Structures are given as C-alpha cells and as structure tokens.
Amino acid sequence: MEKYRKYSDPESKNALANLISSEPNETLGTNPPGNVYAINDTLSAEGAADDYETCLKHLVQTGVIDKSSVSGFPKFDLMLVGMGPDGHVASLFPGHPLLKENQKWVTHIKDSPKPPPERITFTFPVINSSAYIALVVCGAGKASVVQTALGKNQNSEVFPVQMVSPDGELKWFLDKDAASKLENFVDAVVGRRWETPGGTVAGGGVNGRSSHNHIGRKTKTLERKDSKVESVRMVLVVFSGLNEREKRVDGGKGFDCERLREFKVAMKCILKYIEGGGKGEGSLEVFVSDGEIDCERIHRLVLREIRRLEDGLPIYADRQQILETIRSKQLYLSAYGIHSTKVSK
Numbered sequence: 001m002e003k004y005r006k007y008s009d010p011e012s013k014n015a016l017a018n019l020i021s022s023e024p025n026e027t028l029g030t031n032p033p034g035n036v037y038a039i040n041d042t043l044s045a046e047g048a049a050d051d052y053e054t055c056l057k058h059l060v061q062t063g064v065i066d067k068s069s070v071s072g073f074p075k076f077d078l079m080l081v082g083m084g085p086d087g088h089v090a091s092l093f094p095g096h097p098l099l100k101e102n103q104k105w106v107t108h109i110k111d112s113p114k115p116p117p118e119r120i121t122f123t124f125p126v127i128n129s130s131a132y133i134a135l136v137v138c139g140a141g142k143a144s145v146v147q148t149a150l151g152k153n154q155n156s157e158v159f160p161v162q163m164v165s166p167d168g169e170l171k172w173f174l175d176k177d178a179a180s181k182l183e184n185f186v187d188a189v190v191g192r193r194w195e196t197p198g199g200t201v202a203g204g205g206v207n208g209r210s211s212h213n214h215i216g217r218k219t220k221t222l223e224r225k226d227s228k229v230e231s232v233r234m235v236l237v238v239f240s241g242l243n244e245r246e247k248r249v250d251g252g253k254g255f256d257c258e259r260l261r262e263f264k265v266a267m268k269c270i271l272k273y274i275e276g277g278g279k280g281e282g283s284l285e286v287f288v289s290d291g292e293i294d295c296e297r298i299h300r301l302v303l304r305e306i307r308r309l310e311d312g313l314p315i316y317a318d319r320q321q322i323l324e325t326i327r328s329k330q331l332y333l334s335a336y337g338i339h340s341t342k343v344s345k
C-alpha cells in the first residue's frame with residue numbers, strides 16, 4: 001500500500017485497478033469489477049484504513065479470502081510487493097513504529113518520509129501470512145539495499161524488506177541494475193539475459209550472441225510483414241529457432257530455459273489461435289481470443305513475447321504459475337487495489 005490519492009490522480013493505484021477491471025487486457029481479459037476492492041477515497045486516511053480492514057474481515061468471514069491457520073491473519077494467495085531505495089515495502093518505512101504493528105490488518109501513516117505523507121498500508125502480519133510473495137525490484141538506486149538484504153554482510157538496522165518473511169514462498173525478481181552489486185548471487189537470483197549487441201550479459205553462462213542476432217533479424221523481418229501467411233511462417237521460424245537454441249543452454253536449468261519454456265507456451269497459443277481460425281478453444285493460456293484472426297494482433301503478440309524473452313523481467317518465467325493462481329481465485333487484484341492507494345487531500 002502506499003500513497004493516499006484521489007482516484008482521478010494518475011498516481012492512484014486504485015485508478016490503475018479500475019482501469020484494469022474495465023479495460024480488456026491482452027492477457028487476463030476483462031476483470032469483473034466485483035473482483036476489485038478499492039480504497040474509499042472519500043474518507044480520511046485513518047477512516048479509509050479502518051474501512052478497508054472491515055472489508056477484508058468480511059471477505060475472510062465469507063470465505064473469499066483464506067485465513068492463515070498459523071497467524072489468524074488473512075492469507076492472500078499472491079502478493080506483488082515492490083521496494084523503495086530506502087528498503088521500504090508497502091508503506092512500511094525504516095525505523096517507523098508501524099513496523100511493529102501486530103494487531104491491525106490495515107493501517108495508515110501520516111508522516112511518510114516519501115511523499116505523499118498520507119498513506120494506507122497492509123501491516124507485516126498480513127503481508128507475511130501470504131501464500132506467495134513476488135518481491136519485484138528494479139533500478140540501480142536499489143542495488144545497495146538488495147546487496148545488504150541478500151548478501152552475507154550483516155547490517156545494524158534491519159530494512160523493512162528484510163522483514164518480508166511469508167508463511168508461504170518468497171521469490172525475488174531483480175533486474176540487472178538492482179542486482180548489480182550482487183556477486184555470487186547473480187547466477188542464482190537474477191534471470192540471465194542474452195548477450196546484447198553491446199556485449200552486456202547479466203548472469204552469464206550462455207553463449208547467446210548468434211542466437212540473439214538470429215532473433216533480432218527475425219524480429220526485424222517480422223516487423224515488415226503483416227499478412228496472415230507471413231505471421232504464421234514467422235511464428236514457426238521463431239519457434240524452431242528457439243528449439244535449436246535450447247539444446248545449447250545449460251542442461252535445462254536456469255532462467256533461460258524457464259523463459260524459453262514460457263515463450264514456447266506463448267508461441268503454441270498463438271499457433272492454435274491461427275490454426276483454429278481465431279477460435280483456439282481453451283488453448284489461449286497467455287492471451288484472450290476475440291474470435292477473429294487479427295494479423296496486427298499476432299504480430300504485436302509475437303513481438304511482445306520476443307521482447308519479454310530477451311529483455312523482460314525474470315518473472316516472465318513464472319507467468320503460467322501466476323496466471324493459474326489468478327484465474328483459479330476469486331480475489332486477485334489486491335496488489336493494485338489494496339496494496340496501494342494514493343489520495344491527496
């Protein structure tokens with residue numbers, strides 16, 4: 001959770017949740033508005049936090065959200081958590097008394113060190129009761145805290161991010177810049193990227209220059225094509241090029257293979273969509289079919305997948321698992337709607 005802003009404010013994450021719920025989304029389709037539990041921006045920050053906690057309690061009582069048998073707090077299936085350069089998570093800042101809150105589910109802050117000062121936030125007991133937390137951290141400004149949190153050196157003051165310790169699974173997702181101060185951890189933690197034309201490799205270990213250029217050439221060719229036949233052909237070429245490449249990657253381990261696997265799932269979906277004349281019944285795991293073959297869309301989807309394979313976040317490799325969780329649960333937009341609202345008053 002974070003800043004408390006009016007929905008009309010572009011920084012409001014409630015506004016983002018509402019946008020997601022009303023606009024058809026390439027991957028998720030249209031989310032039913034009833035699945036979004038937004039913060040009441042007509043109340044004060046304190047009132048909104050209490051109101052939100054009441055809403056959450058109702059959802060637990062009615063069985064929409066599980067209750068943790070360990071802590072008694074609500075247990076979210078999936079929580080997407082970011083981190084600030086000072087190591088804060090949600091709106092729980094270093095040294096702030098809210099770090100110790102152990103009764104409330106949702107609380108407010110009026111003196112946030114990062115603007116805006118008024119925010120509402122989940123407390124640590126709620127965050128740490130989650131079944132799965134994806135901690136997504138990007139940017140060089142966060143590299144020092146990442147180094148401290150994941151490295152071997154002890155720090156005297158514990159960063160809030162170091163207090164993220166769920167009953168379930170915790171997975172860090174770092175981009176290259178956020179991971180730049182890690183040494184031995186790089187291979188283990190960071191998704192390996194293919195060598196870029198400039199020669200930069202994160203994670204290393206993959207002899208990827210020729211493959212990168214191969215894909216790059218195909219991308220350029222693809223950009224010039226827009227007929228149905230060419231779209232199909234290019235999907236197949238990219239797909240078979242990757243099969244070849246996969247044989248050279250390190251024995252099926254590491255992020256490269258996981259990302260390739262996710263990419264291949266996407267390519268299969270696109271092929272089924274094409275072969276089924278736009279009606280890929282039950283087969284469109286990574287995008288939603290609207291019934292008609294749309295070449296522009298195929299083109300855009302293939303480019304999107306290539307971009308994610310080559311330069312996307314490591315979380316790309318976990319898309320199937322995340323989508324499965326999202327689709328099988330009734331409540332799933334907490335990361336946007338609950339986790340973060342921003343209202344300026």
Ligand SMILES: O=C1O[C@H](COP(=O)(O)O)[C@@H](O)[C@H](O)[C@H]1O
Pocket residue numbers: 001002003081082083084085088089090091114138340
């Ligand atoms: O203020 C906040 O910042 C952190 C980090 O944001 P990012 O845009 O740099 O990733 C965010 O995770 C948190 O929810 C928010 O309160």
